[in-house]
Amino acid sequence: MEKILIIEDDKVIREELSILLTNNNYTVSNTTDFLNIEKVIENIKPDLILLDINLPNTSGYEVIKTIKKVTSKHVIFVTSRNTIEDELKSLKSGGYDFITKPYNKELLLLKIRRCLDEVNPKNHKDLVVNGVVLDLHLSKLKYQDKEIELTRNEFLLMYYLFLNYPNILSKDMLIEYLWNDQFYLDENILIVNINRLRNKLRDIGLDDFIKTVRGVGYKL
Amino acid sequence: MIFLEYLEEKIFFIIISLIFTLLLSIYLLLIGIDSSVVILLAVLIILFIFIFLISNYLLIKKRYKKIVNLVDSLDEKYLIKEVIKKPKNLENRAYYYALDKSCKALNDKLSEVENSKNEYLDFLDSFIHEIKTPIAALSLYADNNSDKKIKEEVLKISRLVDKMLFFSKSDVVEKDYFIKEVSLIDLVHPVLLEYKNYLLNYSFKVEVKDLDNLKVYTDIKWLNFIISQILSNSLKYQNKKNRLIRIKGINNKNNIKLEIYDNGVGIKESDLSKVFEKGFTGSNRAKKNSSGIGLYLTKKLCDKLGLDIKIESVYLKYTKVTITFPKGNYFLTK
Numbered sequence: 001m002e003k004i005l006i007i008e009d010d011k012v013i014r015e016e017l018s019i020l021l022t023n024n025n026y027t028v029s030n031t032t033d034f035l036n037i038e039k040v041i042e043n044i045k046p047d048l049i050l051l052d053i054n055l056p057n058t059s060g061y062e063v064i065k066t067i068k069k070v071t072s073k074h075v076i077f078v079t080s081r082n083t084i085e086d087e088l089k090s091l092k093s094g095g096y097d098f099i100t101k102p103y104n105k106e107l108l109l110l111k112i113r114r115c116l117d118e119v120n121p122k123n124h125k126d127l128v129v130n131g132v133v134l135d136l137h138l139s140k141l142k143y144q145d146k147e148i149e150l151t152r153n154e155f156l157l158m159y160y161l162f163l164n165y166p167n168i169l170s171k172d173m174l175i176e177y178l179w180n181d182q183f184y185l186d187e188n189i190l191i192v193n194i195n196r197l198r199n200k201l202r203d204i205g206l207d208d209f210i211k212t213v214r215g216v217g218y219k220l
Numbered sequence: 221m222i223f224l225e226y227l228e229e230k231i232f233f234i235i236i237s238l239i240f241t242l243l244l245s246i247y248l249l250l251i252g253i254d255s256s257v258v259i260l261l262a263v264l265i266i267l268f269i270f271i272f273l274i275s276n277y278l279l280i281k282k283r284y285k286k287i288v289n290l291v292d293s294l295d296e297k298y299l300i301k302e303v304i305k306k307p308k309n310l311e312n313r314a315y316y317y318a319l320d321k322s323c324k325a326l327n328d329k330l331s332e333v334e335n336s337k338n339e340y341l342d343f344l345d346s347f348i349h350e351i352k353t354p355i356a357a358l359s360l361y362a363d364n365n366s367d368k369k370i371k372e373e374v375l376k377i378s379r380l381v382d383k384m385l386f387f388s389k390s391d392v393v394e395k396d397y398f399i400k401e402v403s404l405i406d407l408v409h410p411v412l413l414e415y416k417n418y419l420l421n422y423s424f425k426v427e428v429k430d431l432d433n434l435k436v437y438t439d440i441k442w443l444n445f446i447i448s449q450i451l452s453n454s455l456k457y458q459n460k461k462n463r464l465i466r467i468k469g470i471n472n473k474n475n476i477k478l479e480i481y482d483n484g485v486g487i488k489e490s491d492l493s494k495v496f497e498k499g500f501t502g503s504n505r506a507k508k509n510s511s512g513i514g515l516y517l518t519k520k521l522c523d524k525l526g527l528d529i530k531i532e533s534v535y536l537k538y539t540k541v542t543i544t545f546p547k548g549n550y551f552l553t554k
Contacts, residue, residue, distance in 0.1 A: 016360030080352035101356035184426035
């Protein structure tokens, strides 16, 4: 599991961020020792650091200088200031990304995911479940010697089902993911799309590849 | 200034001169000077006075015009004292003194007001950023406990706080303004995400068309706010079962348009021209949740960003808001 270090002075935010990230399968550490950040980082060895800009007695811009000395891992700034000045300053000082309070949960998780994926290229490989291959570059689904092309929306649906294999993906979560990818659908449209996708899968001999879990959602 | 007015002003001088001429003539006649010579002399004196009056009038009129034109051409009229010459005339010097003092007093007052306004804005700014920390904490708490009710209310607070922030910054857009090339979807997507739960809970159908490939030059943050204001109105005023929001990009030769359409209550024709006015809350709408600031602010920001905004509506049928982005590589804040 990837380790995330949270550098934030507000206790409640620290706690709630930890819960949120733990629930999303990250290992989380905190620190309030803003002035001795080198030691903290050497001990914890995080894969990603979330850094608040407003810190007591120092600032995120100061802290990141120290961080950059001891690690090359990415830093995402979190802040309540959203002026262009802050954004430029945080990117200039070496921050990978910038997110403003109050956090949009999905956006935060997305930015963290994107940031970690960039460092770790193994996430770019094709996904395989039960001999079915999802080609991430060409948006194709391959099974034995047959393949079908997927539309953008069909591909997104498949992608999230593949990612969550072998777990169940709830309709709410699926809708949430798809909204993030600019596919603004509701439950009815989701059902229609799933059915259309199933018909398409049947053409290459995949029956019942997407299974419905009653009252919950879907799984592969 | 009319010549007659000038004569009226000089009436005392004219009467004295005439009496003097009359007395002089009588005296000259009495000491036995020929009447034709006296009449000639009197006529010459009167003519001389007349010429003096006219030339004096022309001079004064010129000065008068100069000052009036100067004042009219000045944007900040309270600086007039700096641009007019100090008069030599004793009476005018008193006026000049009065002008000098009152301009100074006014400028002092002005900077006092400006200072206290800036102080207030600075306070507001830091206040808003401070309040965002507990809002963020609450929002995370609601997410972690899957409490949709609290989440929704927190989002409402957050939007209201944003509205206050953007309102306080709306006079100085140019201080926090960064133009880059963005596609229309980047302007719309964050707003749709923000209203996602509301849109799903009230079963809105969301149609998004031709936004990916249209690029405009503008500031994302301000536009997100503007679109959020428009969308919040679309969501608030609904009267139908099948609710629809349609957001569409249109590529024209000289501009790019962003259309936000909803099939809601719409706006009465008589109200349509007033929706951008400050404090206007509509004649048919329930006043709750309505401050009359949202669209006023939207219009003001669009003006500052050099964008055109239009509302079309048929009462009880639909509302369509169109934002027009000029095409080209540059434009400036106004």
